[in-house]
Amino acid sequence: MTTTTIEPAGQAAAEEPQDELPPPPADEEDIPVPPGAPRALLRSLLGPHRARITVAMVVILLQQAALQSGPLLVAIAMDRGIPALRDHDAGPLIAVISAYLGFALLSTLLQWSFIRISARVNQDILLELRGRIFRHAQRLSLDFHERYTSGRIISRATSDVDALRELLSEGLQELLSVFLSVCYISVLLLVLDWRLGLASLASFVPLFLIARSFRRRSRRVYRRSRTSAASLIVRFTETMNGIRPVQAFRRERTNDAAFGVVNRQSAAATADGLLEIARYVGLSRGTANLWTAGVVLLGAFLVTEDVVELGVLTAFVLYLRRLFDPIDQLAMFLNSYQSAAAALEKIAGLLAHEPTVTEPAEPRKLPPVNGPVVGREVHFEKTRFGYRTGKEVLPAFDLVLPAGRTVAVVGATGAGKSTVAKLLARFYDPTDGRITLDGVDLRDLATPELRRGVVMVTQESFLFSGTVAENIAIGRPGATREEVEQAARDIGAYEFIAALPDGFDTDVRKRGGRISAGQRQLVAFARALLADPAVLILDEATSSLDVPGEQAVQRAMRTVLAGRTAVIIAHRLSTVEIADRVLVMDQGRIVEDGTPQELVGGSGRFAELHQAWRDSLV
Numbered sequence: 001m002t003t004t005t006i007e008p009a010g011q012a013a014a015e016e017p018q019d020e021l022p023p024p025p026a027d028e029e030d031i032p033v034p035p036g037a038p039r040a041l042l043r044s045l046l047g048p049h050r051a052r053i054t055v056a057m058v059v060i061l062l063q064q065a066a067l068q069s070g071p072l073l074v075a076i077a078m079d080r081g082i083p084a085l086r087d088h089d090a091g092p093l094i095a096v097i098s099a100y101l102g103f104a105l106l107s108t109l110l111q112w113s114f115i116r117i118s119a120r121v122n123q124d125i126l127l128e129l130r131g132r133i134f135r136h137a138q139r140l141s142l143d144f145h146e147r148y149t150s151g152r153i154i155s156r157a158t159s160d161v162d163a164l165r166e167l168l169s170e171g172l173q174e175l176l177s178v179f180l181s182v183c184y185i186s187v188l189l190l191v192l193d194w195r196l197g198l199a200s201l202a203s204f205v206p207l208f209l210i211a212r213s214f215r216r217r218s219r220r221v222y223r224r225s226r227t228s229a230a231s232l233i234v235r236f237t238e239t240m241n242g243i244r245p246v247q248a249f250r251r252e253r254t255n256d257a258a259f260g261v262v263n264r265q266s267a268a269a270t271a272d273g274l275l276e277i278a279r280y281v282g283l284s285r286g287t288a289n290l291w292t293a294g295v296v297l298l299g300a301f302l303v304t305e306d307v308v309e310l311g312v313l314t315a316f317v318l319y320l321r322r323l324f325d326p327i328d329q330l331a332m333f334l335n336s337y338q339s340a341a342a343a344l345e346k347i348a349g350l351l352a353h354e355p356t357v358t359e360p361a362e363p364r365k366l367p368p369v370n371g372p373v374v375g376r377e378v379h380f381e382k383t384r385f386g387y388r389t390g391k392e393v394l395p396a397f398d399l400v401l402p403a404g405r406t407v408a409v410v411g412a413t414g415a416g417k418s419t420v421a422k423l424l425a426r427f428y429d430p431t432d433g434r435i436t437l438d439g440v441d442l443r444d445l446a447t448p449e450l451r452r453g454v455v456m457v458t459q460e461s462f463l464f465s466g467t468v469a470e471n472i473a474i475g476r477p478g479a480t481r482e483e484v485e486q487a488a489r490d491i492g493a494y495e496f497i498a499a500l501p502d503g504f505d506t507d508v509r510k511r512g513g514r515i516s517a518g519q520r521q522l523v524a525f526a527r528a529l530l531a532d533p534a535v536l537i538l539d540e541a542t543s544s545l546d547v548p549g550e551q552a553v554q555r556a557m558r559t560v561l562a563g564r565t566a567v568i569i570a571h572r573l574s575t576v577e578i579a580d581r582v583l584v585m586d587q588g589r590i591v592e593d594g595t596p597q598e599l600v601g602g603s604g605r606f607a608e609l610h611q612a613w614r615d616s617l618v
Contacts, residue, residue: 033349038341041348045129049121056117057176063110064180066103071318072188073100078311115173122168126161132351133157141355142427143388151234156350159229160343167333167340174333178326185323192312192319196299200320203291207284211330214280215338221272222338226346228266235259273339288324295320357429363446366453367438369534373404375565376453376534378424382433385423393419394588396433403438406566408579408596410609416588417569421539424567425456437535455533459540461520463512468497469504471512471523475531487530493522536561539569554578573610582606 046053073096081093137153189197239246239255246255299316302308369376378401386392394416401407409417422428423435426442434441437453445453455475463471472484479487485504488494496519500506512520528536557566558578570576582599584592584606592604599606 032352033345034352037348037352038344041351042344045125049124052117052121056114056121059110059114059117060173060176061180063107063114064177064184066107066110068181068184068188068319068322069103070100071315071322072192073103074318075192075309075311075315078314079309080311118173119169122165125168126165129164129347130157130161133161133347136351139355140353141357142422143356144353147388151237152230153350154237155230155233156347159233160226160347163226163336163339163343164347167336174326174330175337178330178333181322181326185319189316189319189323192315193302193308195302196295196308196313196316199298200291200295200316200323203287203324206287210280210283210287214276218273218276218338219341221269221276222342223345225266225269225273225339226342228262228269230346231262232259232266235262284330292317292320292324357426359447360444362444363449364440364444366440366445366449366534373563374532374534375404375563376438377401377403377436378535378565378567379436379439380420380423380433381436383423383430383435384432385419385428385430392431392588394423394430397590399583399590401565401567403565404563405580406561406568406578407581407583408568408570408576409583409585410570410573410576410606411585414587415585417585418539419588420585421456421537421567421569424535425454425537426450452531453533454535454537455528455531456537456539457524457528461512461517461524463508463515463520463523465507465510467502467505467507468500468523471508472504472526472530475527475529479530484526484530487526488523491522491525491529493519493526496522533564535565535567537567537569538575584609 077093077096081096084090084092133153133156137157186197186201189200191197235255235258239259246252296313296317299308299313303310303313366376378399380397380399382396382398383394384392384396385394409420411417419428423430424442426435426445429443434443436442437445442450464474469481469484472487473479475487476483481504485494488497488504496515497504497506500515506514508514508520508523512523515523554575554577561578568575568579576582576596579596582592582594582596583590584599584604586605592599592602592606594602600610601607
């Protein structure tokens, strides 16, 4: 016995009419980034590689030690080797030269080892990160994908990952080299002469202030740069995906103007970043040159006073060159760091976004189906639903769909038909109440169990690149070739598939572009039927079919849907004729309920819709 509870008219009048469509996409910055999410993501990426990172750190430590021995050996050669050579003793100079060459060779070998180890670690990290983004994007609920465009997710997996790649591949090596060289040189300067050493190290104060100012100013610039880069990808992807209507409605100039806006914003953000680098390099380089000149003057005075040897001053000048020369490299690192930090923050925000449709903590199994009826009973229990804006799309209602019955849902656009289908397929969870399948709450079913029991064919007949047979077999990956072909026969698609150049092995190419829209819909039907679900949802799934194709599908469906629970969301009233029961919806409420014959013979909205449809056929 089927029951439908409809709220009183007074309550319906009090409710404001709602549209069932989700809100438009929001800006990327609406995705919140939990505190500490970027650091947590970085730790999780580096954690599995601790051993190799430790080895790489030891190698670069030894490499810098070998590299920084050069100026010290030059000082020894000038102050010890050359005077000994004047006394006809070449031993000290030969020993110094041999040590210099040995340390240079050791430094080269150690640097090669470091690059080899770090490159493998970097690529493993980037491989894992791209995989995480892809897997997480697939796991996110439908509301996320309806809110944010695919271009933004593509930006996270491409341009943002590339920013991290640039930092890992080039910036980190430069940072480690600069940091270790500064540590080694600082110690050596103090050992060679504490007066000149302190005078040299005093330069760190203004250089630190300059670097801190650059870091603060550039952080805002690079956040804006990453956002504008994502906007570029979004605009480009949207235009290319809609290239047919773009050309059909002559939107080239309009789209070009819109693209020009985001393109100029991206260029401005990039230019601001370059100006910050130029400001930093100019100030730091000028400070370094002035400081070097001052240390040389102080050193020359100490040499004339016989306080410092000439070789020591020479080593000081060489070390100062090595101390200040990496300033430009440090600028490049800070540039990469700020860009990567902004990218990491956006990636962390995406990965920290949890699906709103979650897996149950303790999944339940559906009870076994006995008898010829393979369908299951569907029960909406005081179900309410509203999109994230808080506006209620479906007011509370109770609805029982008996097992093995075909129910059609009709109504004007925005009445709530597709929302009912999405809730039954659990693309969304109700905001209140529950939906059960044979008494089991959909939220208590694991996703594989739910997808085996409930299959939805949408208006968008999406096909993946690959053969026709592979696209049909998505419904049941373990199906045999005979089962795939039988599903095509049942749905009336076998003849057109067999007529393709390679039959079922024909590659349909991207989005199924090699076959017509109606043929793509038939393949999608065959895929759903092969899955052999207990509940089949058809969300305006015949909208792309011509009249002969629709009639063929209807003939097949009368046999295939026998014994299954089916929900048909339809605009074409010809599709409704195969239903056992029709629900008419308006503003999220069921306003009529009965068999097609009962409603056609009445004087309600369905009768009006049916008469209008018949008049359109004349």
